[in-house]
Amino acid sequence: MSKITFLGAGSTVFAKNVLGDCMLTESLQQFELALFDIDPERLKDSENMLNNLKQSTGSGCRITAYSDRKEALRGAKYVVNAIQVGGYDPCTITDFEIPKKYGLRQTIGDTIGIGGIFRNLRTIPVMLDFAQDIQEVCPDAWFLNYTNPMAVLTNVMNTHGGVKTVGLCHSVQACMPHLFKQLEMDATGVQTKIAGINHMAWLLECTKDGIDLYPEIKRRAKEKQQEKHHDMVRFELMFRFGYYVTESSEHNAEYHPYFIKRNYPELIDRFNIPLDEYPRRCVNQIQRWQTMREELVNNRNLEHHRSNEYASYIFEAMETNRPFKIGGNVMNTGLITNLPQEACVEVPCLVDSTGVTPTYVGDLPPQLAALNRTNINTQLLTIEAAITRKKEHIYHAALLDPHTSAELSIDDIVALCDDLIEAHGDWLPKFH
Numbered sequence: 001m002s003k004i005t006f007l008g009a010g011s012t013v014f015a016k017n018v019l020g021d022c023m024l025t026e027s028l029q030q031f032e033l034a035l036f037d038i039d040p041e042r043l044k045d046s047e048n049m050l051n052n053l054k055q056s057t058g059s060g061c062r063i064t065a066y067s068d069r070k071e072a073l074r075g076a077k078y079v080v081n082a083i084q085v086g087g088y089d090p091c092t093i094t095d096f097e098i099p100k101k102y103g104l105r106q107t108i109g110d111t112i113g114i115g116g117i118f119r120n121l122r123t124i125p126v127m128l129d130f131a132q133d134i135q136e137v138c139p140d141a142w143f144l145n146y147t148n149p150m151a152v153l154t155n156v157m158n159t160h161g162g163v164k165t166v167g168l169c170h171s172v173q174a175c176m177p178h179l180f181k182q183l184e185m186d187a188t189g190v191q192t193k194i195a196g197i198n199h200m201a202w203l204l205e206c207t208k209d210g211i212d213l214y215p216e217i218k219r220r221a222k223e224k225q226q227e228k229h230h231d232m233v234r235f236e237l238m239f240r241f242g243y244y245v246t247e248s249s250e251h252n253a254e255y256h257p258y259f260i261k262r263n264y265p266e267l268i269d270r271f272n273i274p275l276d277e278y279p280r281r282c283v284n285q286i287q288r289w290q291t292m293r294e295e296l297v298n299n300r301n302l303e304h305h306r307s308n309e310y311a312s313y314i315f316e317a318m319e320t321n322r323p324f325k326i327g328g329n330v331m332n333t334g335l336i337t338n339l340p341q342e343a344c345v346e347v348p349c350l351v352d353s354t355g356v357t358p359t360y361v362g363d364l365p366p367q368l369a370a371l372n373r374t375n376i377n378t379q380l381l382t383i384e385a386a387i388t389r390k391k392e393h394i395y396h397a398a399l400l401d402p403h404t405s406a407e408l409s410i411d412d413i414v415a416l417c418d419d420l421i422e423a424h425g426d427w428l429p430k431f432h
Helices: 012-023 040-057 069-073 087-101 113-137 150-159 170-182 214-224 232-241 266-270 277-297 311-320 366-388 391-399 402-407 410-427
Strands: 003-007 032-036 062-066 078-081 142-145 164-167 191-197 200-208 324-331 344-352 355-358
Touching: 003 012, 003 069, 012 032, 012 040, 012 277, 012 311, 032 040, 032 069, 040 062, 040 277, 062 069, 069 113, 078 113, 078 311, 087 113, 087 277, 087 410, 113 150, 113 366, 113 391, 113 402, 113 410, 142 150, 142 311, 150 164, 150 324, 150 344, 150 366, 164 344, 170 191, 170 200, 170 324, 191 366, 200 366, 214 232, 232 366, 311 324, 311 344, 324 355, 366 391, 366 402, 391 402, 391 410, 402 410
Parallel strands: 003 032, 003 078, 032 062, 078 142, 142 164
Antiparallel strands: 164 324, 191 200, 191 344, 324 344, 344 355
């Protein structure tokens, strides 16, 4: 029996989407769905939920929960990763509250920025442990990474973990439908081309029957900017730099130096920026879980309809050799020619029985490549810090981060990094 292993299976809702999709996919009926999580209670919840789903869907998949990670991975053909190291309490709280003392505000803090840097530093050692196990017990497995910070972790697994890894993010398949819905445009038959880096990929082309839709998109977006809405940062970036970006305004507000500024507090209101958005979501999620738990875990008649998550479609394409196109995060092997080859990029990829084949994009418009590079600088130095364990590279990553460096002095950035290292304690490896 072939095996799909899910690391971080305590993410019950996400496990339902990804593994529920697999249970409804004809070519995956003979697979074992292997679950692993470090929280035994959440692991049990997900096991019960999936068994209920197996019963209600009549799926042929076998559900197995493992307390030993290596055994969960042994012989796996595919591995799905959805872990979060350190959780909301204490690590997310630390990522937000300590920078706040320096006057540095964030919205999500999970990609770059000071929060993203430290989320990487505590997650990379765990990921490299996974890589070691995979090398030992399932060296040919495909590793599907859903964990943020996406670009850095996917990069590390490919370059330092030696694991066949593709990073998957919802923002690519949601980009055009989201834009068209809010501009009240018809998305039927629309063709798009998206490329860049994770959370900052660009809608490079948007056409219908060969006609460029950008003039109409920009006309409607201009009208919409007269009122408050949740996409104001993205629209501003599109007006100034020419193209719409894949990830949300709350994310992009902290990837650039233009929006969250102590000396211009009016920008927060003008662009409708939700400061401290991620901690708020975490608290709501924790509160909602009790109600959801009842609906998901103890519901014998649980229903599931195949979602738009890429995972099951990737497995299906590899199993059946029926090609499927995704937006994937992969190493830049000359794919985007004006971004560094050491970077992880997000580009269209073709999936079939040979695996994931990325497509060539060429040069991005120069202003878009320049914006991507500002984020890539911090990503690459974060990797340098994690691999060498040198504190100076943590400072470098933070000093080169667009938002952090626009707000704080060199001395304050170094002091902030030191405070965060101390506050994280054993959640981080030792740096010298």
